[in-house]
Amino acid sequence: MAFCRNCGSQINDGTMICPKCGASQNMGGMPQQNYNNNGYNNGGYPNPNYNNSYDSGGIGWGILGFCIPLVGLILFLVWKDQKPLSAKAAGMGALISVVIGVVFYILAIIVGMGSYYY
Known part of the structure; x- marks a missing residue:
């Protein structure tokens, strides 16, 4: 399973448009990065488009x-x-x-x- 580059929701591998937010998953021929629910990809790098506002740690x-x-x-x-x-x-x-x-x-x-x- 992959994760949306924009909203971080789980999507099927090879999905071109996120069904939740509608963002395109193709970035000009670059390989698709799979981000987990915490907004990090498999290599441990953060997703620049990940919105973590629901987790304020108040x-x-x-x-x-x-x-x-x-x-x-x-x-x-x-x-x-x-x-x-x-x-x-x-x-x-x-x-x-x-x-x-x-x-x-x-x-x-x-x-x-x-x-x-x-």
């Missing part, structure tokens, strides 16, 4: 992942291929929340043990 996903780490982990796993920036934000929020929770738990144990001996 701080809201990080805050949600921080407040509810399980949701952040699930969003990271589900979105890591389709929305890598949003997935990273949700995953980082979840990771930071878990690390802070572990640190507070260890501190609570240390403080509790210290007060036990006095």
